[in-house]
Amino acid sequence: MNQTSRRARQRLLALSTREQIESCWTTLGELPEHHYVRGPETGMAMLKGRAGGTGNAFHLGEMTLTRASIALGDGTIGHGWVRGRDRRHAELIALCDALAQHADWQPRLERDVLTPLADVLAASQQRDAATAAATRVDFFTLVRGE
Amino acid sequence: MYVAVKGGEQAIANAHRWLADRRRGDRQRPELEVAQIGDQLRLAVDRVMSEASLYDPELAALAFKQASGDLTEAVFLLRAYRTTLPRLAISEPLNTGDMRLERRISATYKDIPGGQILGPTYDYTHRLLDFLQLAGADVPPAEVREDVSEAEPAPGILDLLDDEGLVEREIDDGAEPADITRDPPDYPMDRAARLQMLARGDEGYLLALGYSTQRGYGRNHPFAGEIRLGQVEVEIHVDEWDETICVGEIALSECQMINQFGGTREAAPKFTRGYGLAFGHNERKTMAMALVDRALRAEELGEPVIGPAQQAEFVLAHADSVDASGFVSHLKLPHYVDFQSELDLLRRLRREHARNSSPDLGESLDRPSTEEETSARKSGQGKHDRESGVHGL
Incomplete structure (x- = not known):
C-alpha cells in the first residue's frame, strides 16, 4: 500500500471531521502512551486574499486555528493543525503524524484510518459537486422560423 | 460641581437578568440551539463572521444567539473575543x-x-412570503446530478x-x-x-x-x-x-x-x-x-x-460597525458634567442677550464647539478612534 505523504495526511485529517476520524480510530486498538509537548492551543491565523484574485496580497481577516504537538513514549514527535477550536481534533492529527513514523503502525493507520477517510472525503466532495451541477444553466437558443 | 455616578449596580444586575429572561423567551418552547443557528440561519452567521473579521461559524452563531439576533451587537461580541486569541500563523494567499x-x-x-x-x-424567487414555512411543511432534499462524478x-x-x-x-x-x-x-x-x-x-x-x-x-x-x-x-x-x-x-x-x-x-x-x-x-x-x-x-x-x-x-x-456603534452608543454614558457646563454657558448667553436685547446679537449665539468635537473634526475621525488608534478590536 502506498504511503500517504505527511502533507497529504495533514490535509486529509484537517478536512475530515473529528467524528469521522474517531469512528475509524477505534479499529486501531490500544495505542501507545503519549503526552503533549505543546498545546493543544487555540489561536488565530490571519488569512490573506489577493486583489482581483491574482494581484497583490491583502489581509482578509482571521480564523480560529488549533495546534497540538505530542510525543509517544519512545520520543517520536507528532504535530497537528486544524481550523477551528477542537483540541481533540488537533491531538488526533498529531497522534496520526507520530504513528505514521512507526513501521508497526504505519500500515494499520493507512488501512484503518487514512484510506477510509479519503473515501469519505471524496464521496462528500463529489456529492457537493453533483448538487452544484444540478443548478448549472444549460443555455439554449430558440431558432425563429423565418 | 461633581456629580456621583455610582449606585446603579443592583439596577444593572436586574436589567441583565431581564435581558437573559427575554432572550430565553417562552419556556414552553424549546430553547434555540447554537447548532440550529449555524445550520438554519447561516447567512446571519456569515455576516457576523465577515464583519467581526473572524472565521468561526460556531462562535458567530453563539454571538448571534447571545445578542438576540442583533447583528451589530453580535459582530461586537465576536470582535471582542478575537482580541483574546494569539496569532499563530499567517496564511498563504487564498486561491x-x-x-x-x-x-x-x-x-x-x-x-x-x-x-x-x-x-x-434567493435570485429568481418571487419574494412572496412562503406560508408553508409557517405551517412547518417538509422540505425535499436538494437535487443531485447523479451523472456528475467531479x-x-x-x-x-x-x-x-x-x-x-x-x-x-x-x-x-x-x-x-x-x-x-x-x-x-x-x-x-x-x-x-x-x-x-x-x-x-x-x-x-x-x-x-x-x-x-x-x-x-x-x-x-x-x-x-x-x-x-x-x-x-x-x-x-x-x-x-x-x-x-x-x-x-x-x-x-x-x-x-x-x-x-x-x-x-x-x-x-x-x-x-x-x-x-x-x-x-x-x-x-x-x-x-x-x-x-x-x-x-x-x-x-x-x-x-x-x-x-x-x-x-x-x-x-x-x-467599521464596531467603531461606529461604539462612538454613537457612548452618548448614552453619563454626560452630566459636560451638559452642566453647556447649561451654564447657555444661561450666560441668554443673560447677555436679554441685557443687550437688540436684533444684531445673533452671532454671539453661535455655540462654541466642545473640545471633543473640534479635535474630532480636525483629525477627521472620532475621539475614540484616536484613542484606540490601531484597529486591534
Missing part, C-alpha cells in the same frame, strides 16, 4: 481560482468554462476570456500588505489596506455607498464580471516541517467587477476592475465592496473625486 464552487455566475460572458452555476440563491474545472474567467487584453490584469508585485490590526491606518492608504478595511466593513454602509456610485456620485459603470461562492482550502507555512500545509476549508464569496475604461497617454484604454471578498455566503457585501473598491481607485486612475464613495478617508474611517 479563489481553486474554489470548490457552490455558485458561479457571470453577467458579462455567457459561455464560460465550468458553466454558470446558480447555487443556493466538479468541472472553473478557472477565474476575467483573465482567461479576455485574449485581446481589454480588461486590466491583476498581477502580484510581491508587495507586503499592511495590517490594520497591527499598525494604525495611515492616509492616504494603499489598496491592500483599503481592501482589509472594506472586508470588515458594515454591509449596509458599503451597500449604500456602492449604490451611490450607480446613481451618479462617482459613476464608473460596473458589470458583474464574475461572482463565485464556495469552499477554499487554507494553507499555512509551518516551521516544524518547513512546508506549506492545509489546515481546513472556509466558505468564501468573491466578486470581480468590471468597470469603465481608464487610460493614459502611454497606455491604451482598458476596462478597470473592482474587487470584493468576504467570509461565508456574502454576495451582496462583496458586490458592494467591489463597487466601493473601484470608486476608491479614482485618484490612481486619474478620475475626478466628486462623490462621497471616492473619498478614502471618509469612506474607510466610518466603515
